[in-house]
Amino acid sequence: MMSVLWLFLSVEVVSAQAAPPTGGPSIKSVVNNLGADLSSQQPNLNWHLTFGKIFWSLLIFLIAFFVIKYATRLLDAFGERWASSRLLFKRIIPILRISGWAFVLYLIIDGVLSPPIATLVAVTASAGIAVGFASQDILKNIFGGIMILFDRPFQVGDKIAVGNYYGEVVQIGLRSVRIVTPDDSLVSIPNSDLVNQAVSNSNSGDFNCQVVAEFYLPANVDLRRLKRVAYLAAACSQYAHIAKPIAVVITNEIHEGRSVLKMRLKAYVFDLRYEFAFKSDMTETVMQTLFQEKLVSADELSGLSSGRSDAGTDATRQSAAARP
Amino acid sequence: MRKLSGLTSSEGDLDRQLSDFVELNRRKLTRVPYIYQRIFRTEPLEEERFFVGGEEPLRRIEESFKRFKDGFPVSAAIIAEKGNGKTTILNRTEKSVFRGTDVVRVEFQRTFFAEIDICRQFALAFDQEPVSSFDSLERYLSELESKRVIVLENIQNTFLRTMNGFDALEKMLQMINRLGDRHYWLFTAGIYGWEYLDRTIGISGYFSDLINLPSFSDEEVRKLIEIRHEVSGYGLNYLVLPGAEKDRSYRKLNSEEQRQNWLATMFFRKLAEHARGNIKTALMFWLSAIDTFTDEQIIIDPTINLDPSFLYQLPMEEIFTLAAFAHHEFLTPSEHALVFKQSADKSLILLRNMHKRGILDVVEENYVIQPFVYRAVIRGLKMKNILD
Numbered sequence: 001m002m003s004v005l006w007l008f009l010s011v012e013v014v015s016a017q018a019a020p021p022t023g024g025p026s027i028k029s030v031v032n033n034l035g036a037d038l039s040s041q042q043p044n045l046n047w048h049l050t051f052g053k054i055f056w057s058l059l060i061f062l063i064a065f066f067v068i069k070y071a072t073r074l075l076d077a078f079g080e081r082w083a084s085s086r087l088l089f090k091r092i093i094p095i096l097r098i099s100g101w102a103f104v105l106y107l108i109i110d111g112v113l114s115p116p117i118a119t120l121v122a123v124t125a126s127a128g129i130a131v132g133f134a135s136q137d138i139l140k141n142i143f144g145g146i147m148i149l150f151d152r153p154f155q156v157g158d159k160i161a162v163g164n165y166y167g168e169v170v171q172i173g174l175r176s177v178r179i180v181t182p183d184d185s186l187v188s189i190p191n192s193d194l195v196n197q198a199v200s201n202s203n204s205g206d207f208n209c210q211v212v213a214e215f216y217l218p219a220n221v222d223l224r225r226l227k228r229v230a231y232l233a234a235a236c237s238q239y240a241h242i243a244k245p246i247a248v249v250i251t252n253e254i255h256e257g258r259s260v261l262k263m264r265l266k267a268y269v270f271d272l273r274y275e276f277a278f279k280s281d282m283t284e285t286v287m288q289t290l291f292q293e294k295l296v297s298a299d300e301l302s303g304l305s306s307g308r309s310d311a312g313t314d315a316t317r318q319s320a321a322a323r324p
Numbered sequence: 325m326r327k328l329s330g331l332t333s334s335e336g337d338l339d340r341q342l343s344d345f346v347e348l349n350r351r352k353l354t355r356v357p358y359i360y361q362r363i364f365r366t367e368p369l370e371e372e373r374f375f376v377g378g379e380e381p382l383r384r385i386e387e388s389f390k391r392f393k394d395g396f397p398v399s400a401a402i403i404a405e406k407g408n409g410k411t412t413i414l415n416r417t418e419k420s421v422f423r424g425t426d427v428v429r430v431e432f433q434r435t436f437f438a439e440i441d442i443c444r445q446f447a448l449a450f451d452q453e454p455v456s457s458f459d460s461l462e463r464y465l466s467e468l469e470s471k472r473v474i475v476l477e478n479i480q481n482t483f484l485r486t487m488n489g490f491d492a493l494e495k496m497l498q499m500i501n502r503l504g505d506r507h508y509w510l511f512t513a514g515i516y517g518w519e520y521l522d523r524t525i526g527i528s529g530y531f532s533d534l535i536n537l538p539s540f541s542d543e544e545v546r547k548l549i550e551i552r553h554e555v556s557g558y559g560l561n562y563l564v565l566p567g568a569e570k571d572r573s574y575r576k577l578n579s580e581e582q583r584q585n586w587l588a589t590m591f592f593r594k595l596a597e598h599a600r601g602n603i604k605t606a607l608m609f610w611l612s613a614i615d616t617f618t619d620e621q622i623i624i625d626p627t628i629n630l631d632p633s634f635l636y637q638l639p640m641e642e643i644f645t646l647a648a649f650a651h652h653e654f655l656t657p658s659e660h661a662l663v664f665k666q667s668a669d670k671s672l673i674l675l676r677n678m679h680k681r682g683i684l685d686v687v688e689e690n691y692v693i694q695p696f697v698y699r700a701v702i703r704g705l706k707m708k709n710i711l712d
Contacts, residue, residue: 081636081707082707207709208709229487231524232487232490232524233487235523235524236485236486236487236489236524236663238644238647238648238664241709242519242520242523242524243523243712270708270709270710271708271709285487285665289487
């Protein structure tokens with residue numbers, strides 16, 4: 001660039017010499033002006049990364065860490081206090097984290113370090129090339145995370161099923177989404193996987209979700225009483241969200257050549273955290289009541305699942321009858 | 325912010341605060357002049373001069389009764405939160421709308437969920453020998469010579485939240501349905517128990533008229549209290565709130581009367597926060613605020629030293645128990661055990677623990693929610709999405 005400028009300057013000097021005197025600025029003044037311009041546009045070679053800047057950057061970083069941590073804890077606590085708005089508070093947390101750290105980064109770079117723009121461009125450009133090659137997958141995940149935040153197929157607090165995993169979304173990060181499974185395992189699913197496959201959302205932002213308990217029963221069970229037992233089992237549960245409907249759906253299926261009734265008891269739990277406790281409660285109550293009221297027997301139920309053992313028993317009886 | 329969010333620990337002092345508050349008020353109450361206690365008793369009203377509002381429900385009962393007298397089968401229900409005037413409305417109705425008619429009141433002052441126990445309550449009300457089934461009861465009621473007004477109070481106490489706990493109530497409702505043109509049936513029910521019954525057994529379908537009593541507004545609560553106080557003949561003086569002298573609006577006031585009005589407004593605002601439209605709770609807080617009294621004056625301490633925020637951090641077992649009490653109102657340890665499918669001993673330990681901490685009160689082996697925290701409990705259950 002400097003050589004180009006000097007070339008330009010020489011051309012100016014030659015043309016000034018060649019041109020007849022017109023009363024315009026002199027060659028000397030043009031050269032002096034150009035020199036002054038060049039001086040003012042010189043890169044700032046006086047910028048240094050001092051101990052003070054490092055110290056203040058670290059201090060701001062630490063303060064921001066604790067502030068964001070406390071704010072997150074506060075929002076969590078608000079969510080526990082006002083349970084019906086818990087999901088809303090949880091959704092604010094990733095937004096708070098991302099925007100908070102983005103602001104802190106800006107503050108440190110612009111306010112504390114204040115590198116010259118050329119330095120900043122040079123550093124980020126060279127780092128960007130290296131990082132870009134090394135972290136293609138990470139970038140895919142980051143873009144996936146941004147898409148999830150904008151598209152919102154699910155949010156923090158939702159219960160989702162992805163592939164073989166089912167659980168509550170506890171964190172939506174830039175690289176991965178973390179879910180807690182019913183077995184209390186924390187699973188990190190890369191965002192790029194999430195955006196490329198189907199995600200089933202159980203509650204879609206709602207505080208309660210539908211819970212389904214399934215039963216296989218003999219075809220000759222008293223349906224009227226069965227439906228009443230099922231309905232009350234859900235309604236009497238301490239976990240039931242009684243404001244939403246309870247449904248008993250009965251279908252007929254064939255298992256091992258035998259007709260069985262499949263009953264699906266569908267009810268809403270007041271807090272999706274108690275999904276499995278509610279399912280267990282409904283199942284226990286239904287089964288216990290069916291036995292107590294003699295609507296089904298243990299033999300009938302074991303007969304439903306032992307088609308093979310029945311056949312085996314029959315073959316044994318036949319061969320015993322055939323023997324002299 | 326820590327207190328609002330619940331980050332402040334609720335163990336220890338806060339937990340004991342309620343039991344200390346209740347015990348202190350029990351002792352305070354014994355020193356309040358008897359006449360003042362009678363005026364501010366929380367039992368249903370008999371005296372017309374203390375009534376505020378209630379014209380609309382009375383009108384609707386009158387219309388419903390008129391339809392019954394014209395030959396239509398009618399059954400009506402008055403639904404309101406506990407302590408919000410259902411029985412008071414009944415008392416007024418008996419004196420006005422049902423004047424000249426035989427009125428029989430069947431009361432369910434604790435939980436009855438067996439057919440034989442409900443029939444016994446009917447027998448008590450009719451002054452008859454108890455019968456063991458609704459069939460016998462139905463025969464008796466259909467053979468009565470004259471038409472009666474039969475009032476069933478606290479219908480939410482006639483079921484238990486168990487698999488067989490609705491049978492007796494449903495049978496009774498079917499009996500009442502069949503006798504709808506024979507007698508005028510009027511029920512009262514607590515709102516949360518009613519809503520639960522409506523969603524489980526569709527209780528609303530058995531009634532032709534549903535009369536909901538709304539909560540009292542803050543102004544109505546204040547008016548109710550001031551009317552009663554005026555009748556007592558005592559003067560009223562509010563102690564200065566701590567920190568009031570730092571308040572600019574208080575310092576600007578010139579006369580003692582203005583300052584007293586300011587203190588009264590601040591007190592009733594705080595009272596409204598605790599009572600939330602429930603008149604029984606408001607009256608209890610009013611009595612608890614009496615600091616001292618002279619022959620001429622009652623002196624009110626406007627600070628209400630009760631922080632119910634610890635309720636929001638109770639373990640879920642206790643939260644579920646409070647939800648059961650919101651539906652049932654009264655539960656014995658054995659009934660609690662049936663509802664939660666656990667041993668009676670475990671229920672007894674839990675209920676005694678909650679009673680010791682002042683969350684529950686006990687009336688002849690029946691546990692109820694402590695009236696001082698009733699509204700806070702309801703609010704907490706709604707925040708947890710357990711009640712709507």
